[in-house]
Amino acid sequence: MRHRSRSAIALAATLVLAPLLAVPAFAASAATPGAGAAASGGTGPGGTGSGTVKAAAVDAKVVIVVGAVEGLTASFRADADKVAAEALKYTPNVVKIYSPNATWANVKAAAQGASIFVYLGHGYGFPSPYRPAMAPSVQNGMGLNEIGGIDDNDKKYYGEAPIANEIRFAKDAIVLLNHLCYSAGGSEPGKPDPTIPVARQRVDNYASGWIRAGARTVIAQSWTSGVVYTIREIFTTNKTLLDVWEDAPNAQGHVQPFVPVRNPQFEARLDPDTWTTGFHRSIVSATDHTTTQVREGAAVAPTSTAEAGPDLWSVDGRTNLTPNFDGVDDTLNLLARFSETVAWTGQVKDADGNVVRTQSGNNHQAAFAWDARVAGQPAPDGDYTWHLSATDAAGNTGSWSGPLSVAHPSVPPTGVLTFKPTTPTMTKSGTIKYSLVFAAPVTGLAKADFTITGTAAGCVLAAPALAGALDGTAYTLTISQCGTGTVGFYLNAGQVLDASLAVGPAGPISAAKVTIDTAAPKVATAKPRLRTGVQLGGTSALQPLLVTLEWTGTDKGSGIAAYDVQRSDDGNAFTTIASGVTASSLDVTMAPGHSYRFRVRARDKAGNVGAWSPSYTWYPVLTQQSSTALQWSGTWSPKSDPQASNGWVKQAPAAGASVSYAFTGRAVAWVTTLRPDGGLVQVWIDGVLAATVDTGSGSDAVVHRQVVFSRTWSGYGSHEIRLVNLGTAGRPFATVDAFEVIR
Numbered sequence: 001m002r003h004r005s006r007s008a009i010a011l012a013a014t015l016v017l018a019p020l021l022a023v024p025a026f027a028a029s030a031a032t033p034g035a036g037a038a039a040s041g042g043t044g045p046g047g048t049g050s051g052t053v054k055a056a057a058v059d060a061k062v063v064i065v066v067g068a069v070e071g072l073t074a075s076f077r078a079d080a081d082k083v084a085a086e087a088l089k090y091t092p093n094v095v096k097i098y099s100p101n102a103t104w105a106n107v108k109a110a111a112q113g114a115s116i117f118v119y120l121g122h123g124y125g126f127p128s129p130y131r132p133a134m135a136p137s138v139q140n141g142m143g144l145n146e147i148g149g150i151d152d153n154d155k156k157y158y159g160e161a162p163i164a165n166e167i168r169f170a171k172d173a174i175v176l177l178n179h180l181c182y183s184a185g186g187s188e189p190g191k192p193d194p195t196i197p198v199a200r201q202r203v204d205n206y207a208s209g210w211i212r213a214g215a216r217t218v219i220a221q222s223w224t225s226g227v228v229y230t231i232r233e234i235f236t237t238n239k240t241l242l243d244v245w246e247d248a249p250n251a252q253g254h255v256q257p258f259v260p261v262r263n264p265q266f267e268a269r270l271d272p273d274t275w276t277t278g279f280h281r282s283i284v285s286a287t288d289h290t291t292t293q294v295r296e297g298a299a300v301a302p303t304s305t306a307e308a309g310p311d312l313w314s315v316d317g318r319t320n321l322t323p324n325f326d327g328v329d330d331t332l333n334l335l336a337r338f339s340e341t342v343a344w345t346g347q348v349k350d351a352d353g354n355v356v357r358t359q360s361g362n363n364h365q366a367a368f369a370w371d372a373r374v375a376g377q378p379a380p381d382g383d384y385t386w387h388l389s390a391t392d393a394a395g396n397t398g399s400w401s402g403p404l405s406v407a408h409p410s411v412p413p414t415g416v417l418t419f420k421p422t423t424p425t426m427t428k429s430g431t432i433k434y435s436l437v438f439a440a441p442v443t444g445l446a447k448a449d450f451t452i453t454g455t456a457a458g459c460v461l462a463a464p465a466l467a468g469a470l471d472g473t474a475y476t477l478t479i480s481q482c483g484t485g486t487v488g489f490y491l492n493a494g495q496v497l498d499a500s501l502a503v504g505p506a507g508p509i510s511a512a513k514v515t516i517d518t519a520a521p522k523v524a525t526a527k528p529r530l531r532t533g534v535q536l537g538g539t540s541a542l543q544p545l546l547v548t549l550e551w552t553g554t555d556k557g558s559g560i561a562a563y564d565v566q567r568s569d570d571g572n573a574f575t576t577i578a579s580g581v582t583a584s585s586l587d588v589t590m591a592p593g594h595s596y597r598f599r600v601r602a603r604d605k606a607g608n609v610g611a612w613s614p615s616y617t618w619y620p621v622l623t624q625q626s627s628t629a630l631q632w633s634g635t636w637s638p639k640s641d642p643q644a645s646n647g648w649v650k651q652a653p654a655a656g657a658s659v660s661y662a663f664t665g666r667a668v669a670w671v672t673t674l675r676p677d678g679g680l681v682q683v684w685i686d687g688v689l690a691a692t693v694d695t696g697s698g699s700d701a702v703v704h705r706q707v708v709f710s711r712t713w714s715g716y717g718s719h720e721i722r723l724v725n726l727g728t729a730g731r732p733f734a735t736v737d738a739f740e741v742i743r
Contacts, residue, residue, distance in 0.1 A: 059091040059093040060090075060170075060235075060297075060298035061095065061115050061116070061170065061298060062087040062114070062117075062118070063094075063095045064083055064087070064097070064118045065080075065098075065111075065117075065121070066097070066099050067099055067120070068121065068152050069120075069121050070155075071152075073099050076179060079179070080096065080098065080118070082228055083118055083178075083224065083231060086232055090235035095110045099121075099145055100151050102145050108166055113168070113169070113170050114169050115170040115297055116173070116174055116176065116234065117169065117174070117175045117215070118177075118178065119142055119177055119178070121142060121143050122142075122155070123181040124138060124139050124181070125180075125182025125206050126182075126201070127201055127202065128182065132459075133457040134205065134455060136161035137161050138158070138159040139159045140206045141159040141163050141209055143156070143158075144157075160210075164208075164212030168213065168302070169213055170300070171214075171293075171297035171339075172289065172293035172294050172313070172314065173216065174219070174289075175210040175218045176230060177218065177220040178224055178226075180220060183202070183282070184270075185200065185279040186199070186279045193277060197448075197451040198451075199279060200270070201451060203268055203282045204263060204268060206220060207263060207266075208262050208263060211263055211335075214364075216289040216316065219241070219282070220282045220283075221280060223250050230244060233291060234294050242269070242289075245283045250280075251281070252274075254273070254274065254275050255269055255270070256272070258270070258493060258507075258508075259328065259493070259507040261453070261510060263335075264317070265318075265334060266287075266335075267284070267285060267286075268284045268285075270282050289316075300339070303339040303392070304340065309392060310392050310396060310397075311339040312336060312338060315337075315400075315402065317332065319402065319403060320407070322409050323406065325411055326504060326505050326507065327491075327493060327508055331369060332348065332371075332404065333367075333369050334366070334367070334368045334369075336366040336368065337365050338365070338390055340392055341364045342363075342391055343390065344360065344362070344363070344389065345359070345360045345388070345389050346358070346360070346366060346368035346388050347386070347387040350380075380406070381406055383404070383405055384404040386402050411439045412498070412502070412504055413439050413499065413504070414439070414503070414504020414505050416436065416437070416439075418435055418436065418437040419437075420512055421433065421434050421489075421511055425512055426558040426605040427514065427516055427558075427607070428606040428608050430458075430480060430483065432479045432514050432516070433476060433477070434489065435467070435474070437468075437474045437475075438496070440499065441498075442496040442497060445472075445475060447463050447464060449491060449492055449495035450490065452489055453487075453488035453489070454485055455486045456482040456484065457482075457483045457485065459479050459487060460479065460481045462477070462478045464476070464477055483516070484516055484518045486513055487514045488510070488511075489510070489514075490508045490510040491505065491508065515557060515606065516606070517604055517608060519555070519556055521603070522555070522613070523553045523563070523601060523602050524553070524554075525615055526550060526598055526600055527550050527666070527714065528548075528590075528666060529548045530668070530669035530712070532708060534707050535703070535706055535707070539643065539645055539705070541646040542591060543622060543645065544592075545591070545620045545742070546587070547587070548587050549586045549587075549588050549598055551584055551585070551600050553584060553600075553602040555604045558606040561582075561604055562580045563580075563584070564576065564580075564581070565586050565598060565599075567588070568596065568598075570594050574597075590620040592620050592622045597615055599613060599614040599615065600612070600613050618743070619743040620740070621741040621742070622739075623663075623738060623741060624646045624648070624738050625737060629663070630659055630736075630739075631660045631662075632650075632657075632658075632659050633656075633659070633660075634652055635653070636652045636736075637652075643702075644737050645738040646738070649736060650735070651733050652725045652734045653727075654732065655725055656724070656727070657725045657734060658723060659722070659723050659736055660722040661739050662718070663718075663720075664716065665717075665719070666713055666742050667710065667742040668710065668711055668741050669707050669711075669740040669741075670693075670707070670710075670721065670736075670740075671708075671739065671740060672695055672734075673695070673704050674703040674706050674708075675697050675703075675733065676701075678696045678697065678731055679696065679725065679731045680693070680695075680726040681693050681723050681724065681726065681734045682724040683721065684720075684723075684724065685711055685720070686719055687720070693709055695734065705738075707740065710740075716743070
């Protein structure tokens with residue numbers, strides 16, 4: 001964490017956790033056959049016993065990183081060397097990146113394709129006493145050298161966001177974290193033990209970036225001996241990683257499983273020194289992730305757009321749904337990992353093949369969810385199937401499917417029938433209200449039973465208030481003083497008692513995310529763009545120009561919902577010409593001989609209204625071919641044409657004929673006639689070739705007053721447009737009707 005003393009570098013894993021109801025094991029990872037084949041949940045390879053292990057076809061890559069840990073870095077390097085020595089017994093592919101050369105660039109490059117990634121160093125997790133809201137850019141990651149080659153005090157934090165966005169591990173990879181504060185749930189040395197919800201949050205959060213980078217297991221622990229043991233087990237046994245962790249020599253015998261809120265496809269476990277203190281071990285893992293899969297995943301290369309792929313590397317998440325409102329297996333949560341970035345679509349189909357859920361995305365992973373409802377009603381009991389299809393950038397496709405079941409057991413009294421915000425999920429208010437309804441009266445509900453997550457700082461939860469019949473079934477909850485950001489809110493498992501003193505809910509119950517946006521959106525100064533591919537509406541020398549007003553809007557919170565646009569003609573008052581515009585542009589007209597100003601404001605989805613952003617004053621001009629401002633070279637002949645702008649054009653039949661127009665302004669466009677014998681014409685802007693325009697009509701037709709080229713600048717300035725006839729064989733003519741300018 002930031003700004004701490006050297007003594008804070010050793011892992012402090014003092015975590016408080018009361019005994020919890022056992023959480024059912026998650027469904028096995030789906031097998032991953034080739035494109036078009038069916039993948040069945042629960043058929044992952046690997047057993048639970050040890051024995052002779054077949055070597056992988058490719059040596060698994062082990063990357064060991066030691067971050068900048070000030071005065072303790074030397075001891076951490078020594079610990080890392082012990083891990084490396086163990087790994088080298090089984091694979092020559094061991095990469096060591098140690099401070100002072102452990103920069104993000106070096107670590108990121110080394111981590112690509114790693115089957116086993118080990119990090120020893122500072123940990124900066126969340127929740128922490130240093131930030132009221134999580135900062136994914138720096139938290140739940142690594143403390144590395146910022147510049148490199150200096151010393152072990154040169155440090156910068158790289159959090160879960162860069163890890164998730166910029167690292168791609170090998171198939172079925174594992175991450176081992178050693179000596180990190182927060183990662184196993186505890187605090188820093190000398191800091192108080194966290195509450196139960198905070199400990200679970202820290203473990204869940206610290207695993208998240210690594211999972212998004214492709215890891216299927218994340219183990220955090222204080223003891224380097226535990227890392228060495230895990231490396232040995234990976235290369236010498238056939239076990240699940242959960243079993244490896246359970247069987248470790250440093251196991252404390254107080255294993256406490258829980259469902260991770262951010263990673264519900266996985267199983268999380270803590271193992272404190274006692275039932276209430278000293279958390280030094282944790283694991284977040286896909287239930288059927290095995291040591292065999294880690295080794296053999298090294299031999300599976302990522303696919304590229306030149307190959308027949310994509311492949312499905314893994315699917316994690318329980319597929320036996322029991323939606324009885326107890327917080328465990330109430331919804332489908334699948335996390336699929338592909339061999340490359342793809343556009344993916346997930347579907348759930350019933351036994352008759354009807355699609356009851358569709359979700360799409362674009363990533364190397366697919367987080368696919370279903371609330372076990374059909375048309376808003378609970379899905380009937382029975383067999384279903386999940387389906388995934390993927391298309392890579394080259395158009396290669398793959399598809400996979402697996403079984404899914406829904407069974408509705410009885411609803412326990414502690415089941416949560418409703419937990420939702422009654423405040424809009426997009427709001428500018430820092431106060432949010434929630435409705436919480438249990439299946440029957442419960443006791444023991446307190447504000448300490450809830451956890452607030454998200455990026456909104458300063459949120460304060462009030463004590464739950466009885467609602468409805470006041471019998472302990474319904475409650476109202478209020479969170480206040482929140483700043484701009486997102487608010488996640490969930491009831492922790494095992495916090496209330498029913499009439500028979502049974503504890504519930506069995507798993508965490510989450511409410512929908514709320515986005516608080518207290519900041520007004522902003523709009524940058526609009527710019528005019530003369531439209532092309534259009535025809536001037538008439539032949540008058542004062543014919544209005546066809547213009548697209550363009551702008552950009554920004555909003556840091558809920559996002560922009562719409563824009564309002566006003567116009568002022570010739571210095572008069574602004575009047576509204578459009579409201580509720582969802583695009584960041586609007587087609588308008590501006591007539592020569594007049595001046596115009598426009599102003600735009602934005603409304604965001606939370607209801608904030610931004611300030612008006614006015615444009616400069618613009619003066620539209622329609623310069624005719626007869627203007628003395630035009631400089632002609634070569635043979636150009638005037639021709640009367642009643643359909644042309646102001647009734648005349650100039651034509652050149654030979655290659656090399658040119659015309660130049662020097663002007664001051666913000667935008668320019670060329671108006672011409674498209675005709676059967678019209679040829680190619682170069683357009684030069686300020687001495688640089690900007691385009692080659694074909695002025696042929698492509699038929700016997702003649703199309704008048706066509707705007708075929710335009711250019712816009714960010715500010716007002718002096719420019720030159722020059723047209724050069726290329727004298728195309730068989731259709732050699734170039735035609736100039738007029739030039740549009742906005743000054």
